[in-house]
Amino acid sequence: MRIKMFGAACAMALVGSAFAIPAQAQDSIFIPLLSYRTGPFAGSGIPIANGMNDYLSMLNERDGGIGGVKIAIEECETGYDTNKGLECYEKLKAKKPVVINPYSTGITLGLIPKAAVDKIPILSMAYGLSASADGNNFPWIFNPPATYWDGLSMILKYIGEKEGGIDKLKGKTIGYIFFEGGYGREPIPLLENLAKDFGFEIKLYPVTAQEMQNQSAQWLNVRRDRPAWMIMWGWGAMNPTAVKEAAKINFPMDKFVGVWWSGGEDDARPAGADAKGYLTLNMNGVGAQYPAIQDIMKHVVDKGKSQTAKDKVGENLYNRGVMNSVLMAEAVLNAQKITGRKAVTGEDVRRGFETLEISAARWKEIGLGDFAGPLKVTCANHNGHHAAYMQQWDGTKWVKASDWITPMTDKVQPLLTAASTEYVTKATGWPKRTEACDKAS
């Protein structure tokens, strides 16, 4: 009797699962979000996670998902820890995600070799491995709209302009304060190359995770070395501390420039008026005035379906999260168009990313007119190397401080191609690209 019951139960489970798996695949598209709402990096992680989650939730509420298919969203807490991030990935991949957002350069580096094997594209929007912009060697990795190397070249272009020409950098000292990890070390090869090309000296100031809130020694070194400009690649609790310490040694704040990940409101706000003049790159608009963000307020935040406080909607890193989700949603939409299927897979979405193009008109159509620059990804170029602009802290908020700055493609591209080739050569058994390119790309 017991054996019979056991057999019946097994049969029911099998029948049930046979129905359940296709039902899940038909009814929704699974997009997991690797986020960090806890720990020392939560200050940067929370607004991004909120922005990503809220935009996707808004699509579910307003449009019934993407192309009529609901988005199943699941967050996995990584604490910005590479090992935890990789654990999250292993846990989530069984649910057939159509794209993975690692939101950490360290986690991205760990996942790059897995993407082609598991057939899950990785979107590392403006972070991760710069060389992965090469679509021929990294068909499963996408890092639009600009790489860290593009960002660094934009900063140097801006500095050159302020100095009266890039040739005026000769003989000057430029300091680079960075988070000691994959993220902060990523731009150093280009920085060293550009220092040789333009004849400036570089001083490096690494900040370890333990010293993020204890940077007085690094800034004493800055005071001694007297660099003409300081560039920062900071994240989490490192950013507000660095801004405070810079003000403390009277470093001219309008000569202190951060990458786009060092420009959250909570990075400058603790120093308040002392941070006035601090500059960072940015690639998205700031504020809640955009129709799509108003839709988020209406369909998600006001209905209590968000973890975001109302006054935080529209802040810089929140909007960065929104932009990240727009790229994913557009790639899914593309994939649906290319394949004619509604319930697309990771393989389809990879093709969606390779044909991604968001023109100014399309941004407007999405409800984000003038929110970001036109963006195009192709089969060979998974980044686009698009422009960013400089924003400046006015003591209470960010204001736009420059026009769009294009990267120094002539300097970045040769290094990027060499780095991509080197990566592939060093990685034993790296697969040659077999994925066909779609016509649109």
Added chain:
Amino acid sequence: MNILYRVFIDPFMQMGQAPDLLVQTLWEGLVAGVLYALIALGFVLIFKASGVFNFAQGIMVVFAALTLVGLHALLRKWGVSSGMVAAYLALAITIVVMFALAWCIERAILRPLVNQPDIILFMATFGLTYFLVGLGELVFGGEPKSMITEDLGLPRGAIEIKMLGGFVSLQKIDIAAAVIASVMVTSLALFFQKTRIGRALRAVADSHKAALSVGISLEQVWVVVWFAAGIVALTTGIMWGARSSVSFALEIVAFKALPVLVLGGLTSIPGAIVGGLIIGIGEKLGEFYWGPLLGSGIEAWFAYLIALIFLLVRPQGLFGERIIERI
């Protein structure tokens, strides 16, 4: 030869060439050292009274600072118009919260685990850490917050002193931190040396059983000690929060006290104070003068190097007694 010059000669030449920077480095080291001493004191107090290495001391710093800032925001939201009134009300309530926490820890963790091996109590403080992390994030969220420096009446700005051919900049908040931490350390040292409860604490530290036999209440001593450690955590949280921001990253800063404990010992209050100063000043000098030789960023491990070098000379720690045991 060049290396020897850069290690043994050049740093001292730099000190002579820019003495203002040397004074500035010593000042930064002193401020950091006083704050490390304060954190180390939290560990020492608890270890002396209950033999527990309190892994949760770091998160207690975060929890206390978050409670203060969170309550301040709540009181302002509820209509307390004066920022300063709200700040001091929040401070008073936070002190009560830290007392309640000490009482709960005694009831829920220490009392049921009495007479268990030390490692069990140590592991229990891990549990306490994760509980406080979760509770803090649930109640206050994970976003960094600004310390209510001005509302607490703490000074802002800097005093610039022109000296030695340059200038030395003393942040007023750092001066306040050094003064408050020094007063706190002295008061706690006096409290535990001169008062009845202090003597009880020392008796408990020497032998739980002997202390019990003369009528000392272990429970009372534990509550007092954990409360004192909570107040130390609150002070550290305010001071360090004012220097950067109030976030969960402060927990990591608290572990800067570990090399102080290696150096000063887990049971010595003077050890915590002197150890804190040695580590604070030593790591800043190390990072500033010798760091560039090694690509900078050496502060994190240099503190341990200092502690280990001291232990080579004095294996019993700074103020520990040499214990000779028959084997």
